[in-house]
Amino acid sequence: MGSEGLLQETYIPSTGDEVAKVYDFLAAHEAKRGERPPAQYFISGPEPGDQVHLPEEMYKLLLQVVSAMRAGLAVTVAPLSQTLTTQQAADLLGISRPTLVKLLDDGQIAYERINSHRRLLLRDVLAFREQRRRAQYEALEAMSVDIDEEEGLDVTLKSLKETRRTVAERRRRRG
8 A cells, every 4th residue: 555545534424224233243353252352353355265364453443434424523633653743742731832842841741853853753642631631630629629509619619628728739849
């Protein structure tokens, strides 16, 4: 396959029930076994015995694409290099390039310098994104407050302010 196969492409779900058949097969496969079996997935061609093993990463990709198309959503596949520029990494993280550069300077994401340019490994950027996502969920959990209807709104708001102060203090100590 030449470089023409590496272009960004958007796929619109078909109106037929082909996507539903694939989704039903994949869902039944996982439901039947309770937990996911070791990756033993294949794509078959038109001839008997014409098949190739499908790695687990590709199976997960296929499952995600089929689930999205079943929900009536279009799917875009955009190849990424294993090495990213700072702008590509910032776009992937949904932050500005200057914010990314600050994270790099603070040592929060590994990078290498090639001449005057910084390059980041895709796996390091994805690991940082997952770490940041976990930290955000933990912060949300820490800020949650059980509302007791008998205590009243004032007591609940006071408890929430104390929780926010505690979280902010923890953040200051880390930074």
